[in-house]
Amino acid sequence: MxxxxxxxxxxxxxxxxxxxxxxxxxxxxxxxxxxxxxxxxxxxxxxxxxxxxxxxxxxxxxxxxxxxxxxxxxxxxxxxxxxxxxxxxxxxxxxxxxxxxISNVIDPQAPIGKEEDFVVIENVGKPRVFDFEPKDHVELGKLLGAIDTERGAKVAGSRSYYLTGVGAMLEFALVNYAITSANKAGFTPVIPPVLVNPSAMEGTGFLGQAAENVYHLEKDDVYLVGTSEVPLAAMHMDEILVAEKLPMRYAGYSTCFRREAGTYGKDTRGIIRVHQFDKVEMFSFCHPDQAKEEHLRLLQWEKDFLNAMEIPYRVIDVASGDLGSSANRKFDIEAWIPTQDAYREVTSTSNCTEFQARRLNIRFKDNDATKAVATLNGTLVAIPRMIVAILENHQNADGTVNIPAALQPFLGTKRFELV
RNA sequence: GGAGGGCUCGCAUAGCGGCCGAGUGCACCGGUCUUGAAAACCGGCAUACGAAAGUAUCGUGGGUUCAAAUCCCACGCCCUCCGCCA
The missing domain is CATH 1.10.287.40 (Serine-tRNA synthetase, tRNA binding domain)
Structure with missing residues (x-):
């Protein structure tokens, strides 16, 4: 608001x-x-x-x-x-x-235009040159016994999957690494509810244009969250925060549910676009004057994660026409996906300024005045897309996959072998 | 799912349908006193809109009434007990 x-x-x-x-x-x-x-x-x-x-x-x-x-x-x-x-x-x-x-007032520095009018801020790493024909993550997932989309479809319909064996282990490693580093950086780790009431959903702005993408359980009038941004933002709903404690940073780990209505043709293969996935999300409540700096910090933590995964990526400044209604500016990180010969979004960080907090009635005392705080969110890691990026970028000719050094301690091995 | 009890200003409590935006204690803030502190004493201490007057808010929503924290109804949440259950 x-x-x-x-x-x-x-x-x-x-x-x-x-x-x-x-x-x-x-x-x-x-x-x-x-x-x-x-x-x-x-x-x-x-x-x-x-x-x-x-x-x-x-x-x-x-x-x-x-x-x-x-x-x-x-x-x-x-x-x-x-x-x-x-x-x-x-x-x-x-x-x-x-x-x-009325949507949030865009940051004057945000590029003006439609989805395709984003501005590339930087490229990090170079797309790898393969001396063999790289396999896509679906194929690699099969060879490694990591991803089973066929049985996922059998049991739960399209856009569903099983992570098995090293696939499941990889998720735990990613989550572990993400939460551990976030905790070190001063974030409070949180496992939030994923079933929330209408006021939480409404307050975070997901019942507007995004409404058709959320699952609603009519019988109980509760919603399945599409991101832990919802329960994290709503956590302090109707509260007055202590100014000295700002910024308050949380790292939420949760399952995310998305109906993906209207995306029938898109990304039908593999686990790029799915109905259910796990994600570690950063969320910050901060002083409005600090929001811009905080936004860059969130972006930096996202970059750190990609760097640790040793994946080539680029950072884009999302154009005005493609911003969510709460965001006044948004940076996406797109990882290089070899078999698609393209950069694909893996993380995203938005500055919602006071827009979201005003709706949720989250305030702080600034001298004598009680004012709305600024809220910001950013993906630390969205599991399936990160798995795609890791498998495809670090594959070997025989279908085995090298594990980035940062994850090795969590997996106890340097390579995923064929099953 | 069934049976009870409760939700009042940070906390604990008081509250007769009009004198209640709401008393008291604790906590907190400022002051007096003190070498300093404690104690004691004095003062302050909810929020929103508004220039102000004023209006609204006693879990939420409705109702009764000229008038509701107070009466009635519904819902929510918390607690106790029974049933079921990871």
Missing amino acids: IDIKFLRENPDVVRASQKARGEDVSIIEKALAADEIRKSALDQFETLRAEQNLLSKSVATAKGEEKATLLESAKALAAKVKEADVKRTQCEAEAKAFIMQ
Whole structure:
């Protein structure tokens, strides 16, 4: 949710932001108009209410005939108050509905444009040149006894898979390495709930445009989270954080569930795009003035991870049209996937400034004022895509796979052998 | 799933339908006193919107009433017991 005051004072900035995102610009006039109506309805209600409170008090002390007369006018006033109250509630809901549709104001440094208009910030490492025909991760997964997509489909449908043997071991190693390094860096490790209530889902902004991608269990009215960003962000919902403790950093490990509606043709092979996967997510609550620096720090931790995995990658500055509605800037890291001859997204970090915290009502005391904190999130490791990157980049001609040095202590071996 | 009990300002509690935005104790902050501290004493101490007046908030939502922390209903959460269960 954007700051209504900011909107009132800087409608042009918000308008430009909406335009850059390719989103509805007219919503701004609607929101402002609705807000005016809201204010006057509120004012009317409050004036009437004040009158009623006063009158009610005089009823209490009045006696006999006087009381009867007062009661009569009080009754009439009560009806008017009720009417004004209904109207106020209505106007508030309408104003809020418009305001909620406005996305976060983009960072002026974010590239303007559509999905393909991202800017490459840097390339790290060089795509490996193979002196043999590299196999894709599905084939390697079979040879190593690591990934079984066929049985996954049999048991759970498309976009499902089993990680078996070294595949499962690799997940544990990745999670271990990620959590251990995050813990060292000062993150509090968290295993959050993945089944959350509507207010958590709503507050984090996943019931907007992203709604069709979340699983909803109707019978119990709970949602399966698509990322631990949801329970991590909602963790401090309705709280006032201690300023001295900021930034508060959490590393959440959880399973993520995604319906992947509308992606029928995309990435149907392998485990690049699946309905369920595990992920270690970084989440930070910080002072709004610190958000930009914090964002770069999250990016650095992501890079550190990729470097440790010895995988070539590039960092992109995501274009305005491809930002989530809560983010004002987003950096993606794309790992080189040899058999696709392309860089593919493996991690992503977003600066949500105060946008998400405002919705979730997460604040801190800044001197005397109570203000919304800034929230930021970033992937440390999303398991399946990392497995894809590792298997494909570190494969040998015979289908065995070399294990990056950083993971060796967790696996007790230097190479995955054929089964 | 069944039967009870409870949800009030950081914590613990008080609260008669109007005098309750709400008392008390503890904690906390400022001061007096003290060489310093403790104790004692004095003062302060919820949030949001608003320039202010004011309005709203006693788990949440509805209802009754001129008037609701207080009465009624629904829901949520916590606790105890029974059943089931990793």
